[in-house]
Amino acid sequence: MLANARGGGPLAPDPLAELLDDANAGNRDSLGRILSATAPAVLGVVRVILGADNPDVPDVAQESLLAVKDALRTFRGEASLTQYARQIAVRTALAARRGRGARDRLLERFRRESASAPSEDQAVDPVLRARRTAAFRTLLDELPEEQAETFAMRVVLDYSLDQVSAATGAPINTVRSRVRLAREKLKLKIENDPDLWEVLKGEA
């Protein structure tokens, strides 16, 4: 039985996992169905971590799906195949982000600085949303690798502490510590960004 995405409740059997044996045995139809079904989730994660307009999205999305394909043989059924693919996408995209960090940071900085006019409803204002997500992405660049991965799983995949622990193999207290440190850095980042601070303090 699979663990639910949050809360650990039971889930129905994963229909994709039922294709896994065939795919691993060389059945290309099954492999294609698995890859087609997981590709949107992979692309979504890559866009979130790199930024939707990042020119590296196509390459990194492909790298991620290739990594998913390569990892199918090691899938142990502890999560759904789609979740597994998303975890792989998080790691691949974070690695790519580190490798291509300087260019991304320039782009994010520009976006953050270019966002301006507030709307009446700040919660759904796309500009403010872009500012928050840009701050999140630049934070990923600044965090140590383990903290970035943990925090991304927590925020992007919306994993519980237990799930992050299972996915990363780190003890739960280590996960807790990594998230706490990441959150502290996020707090500092917000406090040192007057524009972001002004926006967020109003949300209290």
Add this chain to the structure above:
Amino acid sequence: MEGRGVTTIDLHPEDMLDAARRGTLTAAAVEDLRAHLGRCVACRMSLTLPDDLRVEAAVKDSDPLLTTMVRGAMAGERIAHETRGYRARASGTGRRVAVALALLFVGGSGGAAVWSMGGATLARRFVPEILQLPRHREPVRAPSAPHPNHLAISVEPVPAPAPVLAPAPTRPQRLHVSPPALPHASADDLFVEANRARRAGDYPLALRRYTELRRSYPGSREELTARVVVGDLLLAEGPTRDALASFDSYLAASPDGILAEEALVGRASALMRLGRRDEERGAWAQLLRLHPDSVQGARARRRLAELR
């Protein structure tokens, strides 16, 4: 989960946040968490981030990149994905953009043509997101991510807006074919068409439409708005002097216009890049004087302090 009197010592109550998202917090714990969220901007932002990111993660079934990804994975290799706007051609592109924008400003259609030769990619990467927001939002399918129960407490309800997606990109044209003029188009038609083309990443067409708008309806509301749009674009990648000229032209024509605040910010930013400190100081001061509640107020004050 029971309330436990969260204090400032409990920096970030991860378990309570988890329980809140599962809807298993007791009333007392809800109060504790609410109090913490009132103090902690990082936790507050963390709670809204999944919703923010979910919007960005939305993927259309028809996204051509999905096909490329699956094809590449099946073949065991990466396949070049030609998408307008994704891949910048570094060599010479900046120069082409600069020349194109300069031509645009003298009103020639040649600007669009030169722009297109570089694949119109650099500007796509640097156009402020604020300028890329479509007016017509399309429903799209979110990835099959498990999205949990949302907070069972009234922290900051964030209704997920319709995802913002550009239309599916098409194969880029290497040589520009002049798009048909719209002889009977209204100012609104041209503006909508220009914005639609810009959102789709078709910058040659967008520039052509903005130019037509400028020629056909100078001083119209749409044309004035386009001056700020083009100014922002130039500020991002084009010649800063032309960006400044674009903002100035808006402010001269519409000093109390709805985009005056944004134009002032753009003007100050352009002056900063040009190193014209005295004028920059005046521009930030003007922004604060005319728009004391500007969201860029903190930035303006910071720069003014630096310029002292």
